[in-house]
Amino acid sequence: MRRFIQITLGFLILTVLNGSTLLAQDTAPDETPPSDVENVRVTPENKSVKLEWDPATDNMGVTGYKIHHGTETVQQDNRSYNGTPISIGTVTEYIFENLENGKAHYFAVTALDSAENESVKYSVEVSATPKTDLKGSSVEDDGEPPAIKEVVPVDDKMIKIFFSEPIILPLESAESAFQIKKKTDNSSIAVTLVELDPNDAEGNTVILATSAQAPDETYIVTVGIEVQDHYENAVTPGEGDSKEFVAKGAESETDDAEDAEPAEDKTAPTVKNIKSKDGTKFEIEFDEPVVLAEDKKSHFTIYRRQSAEDKKAKKEKDGVEVKNVTLSKDSKTVFFQTEAQDDIEYVVVIEKINDVAGNEYVFKSDPDEGQKEEGIVVVGTESSLLDLVPPEDVTSLIAKLKAGSTNIVALKWTASKDGAGDLNDQLLYIDDSDAKSLGKTGTATDVSNLTPGKRYSFKITTKDKTGNESEGTLVVFRLPETGPEVFALGITALFAGWYRRREKRS
Template sequence: MKRILSKLFASLAVVVLAMSFTAFAAVDKDSPSDVIGLKGIALKEGAKISWDSATDNLKVAGYQVHYDVKSVQNPGEKYAFVKDVGNVLTYNVTALENGKKYYFSVIAYDEAGNESANWGAPEVSLTPAADAPEAKDDTAPQVSKALALSKEQVKVVFSEEIILPKVDPQDAFQIEDEDTLEPLAILKAEMYKEDLSKKTVILSTAPQTDKSKYKLTVGIDIEDTFGNPVISGTSDTAEFDGSGADKVAADAKGPEVVKVEPMDNTHVIVTFNETVVLGIDPSQNFNIVEAADATKQLQILGVELGKNSENVVDSSAIVTTSPQSEKKYTVSVLGLKDESGNEVSAAKATGEFTGVAGVKTPDNIDDILPPKDIAKLMADYIFSAGKYVVNLSWENPVENKNDTKEQLVYLSQDQGTSYAKKASLDAATTKYSVNNLTPGEYWFKITQKDTSGNESEGIVKKVTLAETGPELLGLVALSMALGRFVTKKKKK
């Protein structure tokens, strides 16, 4: 009997300890320690930065290297460049200019998104030089995420530009059903042409089982541009849910210019029939000349994408030009592509408009640019009467003050495939609570909408609520926005 009681109490102790630890982890709001021991070595067109390991109440997930050609010393200032380098303690920053001084600093972040409260060490400044050692990147590429695009396609995103093996690149990847341990055949692996950073690979697979849990493993045959291979057992895996959706038929037709109209003396709207993707230098995608004399050009000073009259994202371009005259102009679109990589056809790539004087603004020009998205979207929770309440908070961009009419809160329970509108909030609101939630995975999206109906793309948070009550609740918050950009905080 004593042995039975002893085992029972031992089991209860384990459960209590597990419950206590998990409850603590679920409300993790503690930031990692400051990064100290910052050191650097100047290289040829680069710099090697190293630092001491930071600590966290749970686990440090990774580090960011921030740098600029000017020192950052005051609250509110920030560095112009940031690299999310993953969970490493050294990083080679490349593509720097010899003879120019750069300033570097490093922060740590954990899996809940908490970041170092302060820059723990003074900046390190370095000046790359032509006679310094070569700036070779010795950081291994890591798998950032995997996502099923359809039942026969999987998108794999890496931490940096990678190179696929020339022969049988699909053999560098393995996919396994986590429940049955059955392998999923990979038929083809190719770089995603629309990702100019060359970090994304598209895998063609055998049909997946809808909603099954799959584990992707990447082999050492995948290397970055410096020849560093993926390291086995270190950020070489990712999980994703299988899809039952059919593969979208390939789009073989390029975008077309629908109309061209002036906004004012220095802005022209070019509208397309579908979403377009600008080149690395968008000013090279447009050429504007006088219709009567092609030798007289308007200078292209900037290009910004917006929606068209049918509310299609990135299907209109606002082109900023040098001042126009009251003459007829011809706009030619050059090398512009759609999301499938199809280039605009020469027969559908031109349009005309009549320039306006500086004091005039044409009537009936639609506002096609949406407000900017919110920043610092955070999620927390409470448990009450057998239900969960998720509390969302965020910051509104200052520039949206006279633009945003309302904010919309959406909820998805199918991993972002579809969203249901939960609430419409006024433009100044920065908090919202979603009540009566049961265990499961929820994706929350908040968008900004202006008086013309333009709605921003939105910022998303993923929250996972455990099946077995508050003591085992896990909260995972992932920002779906393009990296972290942190404003420097000085110690008091």
């Protein structure tokens, strides 16, 4: 009899454990996001752009993609694009239509799964500028790369390059796609500006502004593979990628002062004005055109201005990252982005910037300034942009039946990262019920008065001070019924009690 009871008890315990395991398996949430989207490509067309990308992966399968887009670049964490995101199916290409020609648009893609998980990071941002469609008109894809037909000097600081077909310039750092060297000694002159000739409707002609060319010298222009035609055929090295031209000759001398040879420029550039703009940008205006190195960011260092006490204590400077340095068309104004600024003083250090003649900028401190600095002091501006980004979601949300109960579920989670520091509340949704406030610091709560045997979904979202609410983290849990598992537990307890009583009686 004792052996029978032992076997029965073992069977019942296994039944309970197996039911609990199945329950746990049934309610385990999928918290693994899809992989980040890779290799996004963009093709500009007439009033539209075409996006393509490689398929993402997910442990439960990718169910769709979300395209984030806008007319402003997004280079900082926890920022969003100013266009409304578009969710599509599992296709890996999409055509944006009804866009404005001549205006740049920026795109990034994320992947989605069935549990509403989204890729942790945006894809690498791509941008394109829609333009008048050449395909299907008089210009067809001949499969040949564009080539230089002729180079014509306009004056001693400008040339025109005529290509064999309409071309597309790189969206960024187009100057680096062109190289000009003197034929006699292979020395280079700087390319300071590149643009399509506005008077050439076909788009075959490029205008280059350069540093001063030596009169009557022969130069060689070489174009890089970054220059393509409208069918992505790139310039081929060694095949029409270079051409010679002879610089304009020196003007004949006259007695008229206006025709005299200009004096050699020996004056270094100076900063006319520097200002913070929109809370994430700086503008520096020089009194003459300047030339930037290939690594444009290397010219600038920014840090929060230290107090005299901090300087005396030799505290480390609180630096600010410089991003996306660009130069105006006249090469006199430098623009760059930073992280979100505060309404405090910053020091901007400018180094190794030359004018076209090679004169280097030198910072001169203000003699009337009490506290000496190694750069220009400028007051930052807080961003005037409307906050549209919600706090990060909570993570690791777990639901368990509370010990000793049949209708209370205990929820636990890991708090939001709250990168922006503006988290104001956490909200709990049970199925389709209204939100319940959990406060902004809690990481656990009990949900009572639930129905045994019923399946519940619990979602926790985060909300900031301006009302932005996150998509939320979801977990599904089914309470055990008052059936086999509960019955098995009751029988187990009954047999165990009876067996103990038998032992005491013997």
